[in-house]
Amino acid sequence: MEIKILTDVMVRNxxxxxxxxxxxxxxxxxxVNFTSSPGAGKTTLLTNLIPLVSGAVGVIEGDLYxxxxxxxxxxxxxxxxxxxxxxxxxxxxxxxxAAMEDVDLGALDYLFIxxxxxxxxxxxxxxxxxxxxxxxxxxEGEDKPMKYSTMFEKADCVLINKCDLAEVCGIDLDALEQExxxxxxxxxxxRIVARDPDTLKPWAEWLHGKRG
Amino acid sequence: MEIKILTDVMVRNxxxxxxxxxxxxxxxxxxVNFTSSPGAGKTTLLTNLIPLVSGAVGVIEGDLYxxxxxxxxxxxxxxxxxxxxxxxxxxxxxxxxAAMEDVDLGALDYLFIxxxxxxxxxxxxxxxxxxxxxxxxxxEGEDKPMKYSTMFEKADCVLINKCDLAEVCGIDLDALEQExxxxxxxxxxxRIVARDPDTLKPWAEWLHGKRG
Numbered sequence: 001m002e003i004k005i006l007t008d009v010m011v012r013n014x015x016x017x018x019x020x021x022x023x024x025x026x027x028x029x030x031x032v033n034f035t036s037s038p039g040a041g042k043t044t045l046l047t048n049l050i051p052l053v054s055g056a057v058g059v060i061e062g063d064l065y066x067x068x069x070x071x072x073x074x075x076x077x078x079x080x081x082x083x084x085x086x087x088x089x090x091x092x093x094x095x096x097x098a099a100m101e102d103v104d105l106g107a108l109d110y111l112f113i114x115x116x117x118x119x120x121x122x123x124x125x126x127x128x129x130x131x132x133x134x135x136x137x138x139x140e141g142e143d144k145p146m147k148y149s150t151m152f153e154k155a156d157c158v159l160i161n162k163c164d165l166a167e168v169c170g171i172d173l174d175a176l177e178q179e180x181x182x183x184x185x186x187x188x189x190x191r192i193v194a195r196d197p198d199t200l201k202p203w204a205e206w207l208h209g210k211r212g
Numbered sequence: 213m214e215i216k217i218l219t220d221v222m223v224r225n226x227x228x229x230x231x232x233x234x235x236x237x238x239x240x241x242x243x244v245n246f247t248s249s250p251g252a253g254k255t256t257l258l259t260n261l262i263p264l265v266s267g268a269v270g271v272i273e274g275d276l277y278x279x280x281x282x283x284x285x286x287x288x289x290x291x292x293x294x295x296x297x298x299x300x301x302x303x304x305x306x307x308x309x310a311a312m313e314d315v316d317l318g319a320l321d322y323l324f325i326x327x328x329x330x331x332x333x334x335x336x337x338x339x340x341x342x343x344x345x346x347x348x349x350x351x352e353g354e355d356k357p358m359k360y361s362t363m364f365e366k367a368d369c370v371l372i373n374k375c376d377l378a379e380v381c382g383i384d385l386d387a388l389e390q391e392x393x394x395x396x397x398x399x400x401x402x403r404i405v406a407r408d409p410d411t412l413k414p415w416a417e418w419l420h421g422k423r424g
Contacts, residue, residue, distance in 0.1 A: 038360060064359060118330060118331070121332070121333065134302045140348065141251045147329075149277055162323050165377065168377065
């Protein structure tokens with residue numbers, strides 16, 4: 001019975017995810033779902049990335065509680081919607097669909113979704129994105145891609161963040177990349193320091209190419 | 213209907229958690245449930261903490277996939293059981309009950325449970341522990357206690373780890389502690405560097421006192 005219900009939840013989510021994707025495509029909006037563990041640097045990344053993106057960006061922020069992440073982005077002067085899951089461990093497609101009502105999609109080129117910080121549950125919920133980008137902090141260690149393989153397998157792109165801390169954390173970046181590629185050979189990998197906008201340029205260019 | 217099922221799952225879990233607690237108390241085993249985000253340092257902590265604990269320790273390791281954490285602890289020569297959740301986002305009391313069958317509780321003073329790395333879901337599942345200890349890495353930022361308040365509210369103890377990285381990460385440890393205390397005034401807070409056993413001694417002593 002649990003499995004039946006869980007299946008229903010997933011079927012409904014995925015159908016709504018497809019609806020969202022169709023709405024976004026019709027509006028010409030390219031959608032990126034950013035996932036990560038808590039504190040891996042998604043909001044800092046968005047703060048420094050968005051000024052580099054050629055095109056109009058809107059953001060949907062997901063958090064259990066507070067509007068702190070949306071507040072951090074307010075200085076960018078872009079459309080922002082905050083979703084509070086009230087304890088929920090992931091965003092779902094129904095929440096995104098409702099949040100999209102508060103955004104003028106016709107005025108956007110990109111919609112960035114910052115998911116709840118959780119390296120497990122968000123991997124199971126299609127939101128209607130074009131690509132899922134996983135932000136992974138070197139401070140989490142070299143050994144997580146295989147331990148949390150579901151998330152790494154779903155990622156179209158892995159941004160290895162806080163590379164400036166690799167040495168002090170004793171992290172071998174080549175070994176970490178190798179493990180990501182073992183789990184997901186199709187994922188594109190970029191090394192970044194979200195606090196340093198210069199390190200984000202290669203990924204901003206790649207994203208521009210993906211949108212086409 | 214979803215809510216009904218979820219309630220059933222929680223009721224069954226919590227009943228089994230109470231069963232586990234009764235079995236552990238009868239055997240004179242003090243149980244600690246360690247939670248954290250991925251890569252916050254739980255396994256490194258256990259590696260350096262266990263030799264400081266006066267008493268016999270057994271460990272149940274929880275991971276989505278792999279037995280890497282259990283392998284890291286093998287050198288300690290203590291009873292170890294690995295649970296793989298196969299994608300599941302938390303440990304539950306039924307899994308702990310089954311794992312306890314593989315441990316000679318009569319030979320232990322402490323049972324340490326290393327939960328799945330996830331700052332959300334494990335907070336909802338009582339495993340039968342005496343205390344829940346949250347390991348929080350400074351690299352995750354100052355702003356998470358309120359964003360992930362469910363987990364912080366449940367913690368009996370918060371170990372602020374990787375304090376040696378606070379400065380390079382721009383973290384104000386006093387502000388972080390203040391926010392933890394705002395969310396949960398009863399939580400005991402210790403600053404540690406899990407890689408440095410000397411920093412773990414105050415907590416080992418506190419734990420010894422808790423067990424009584």
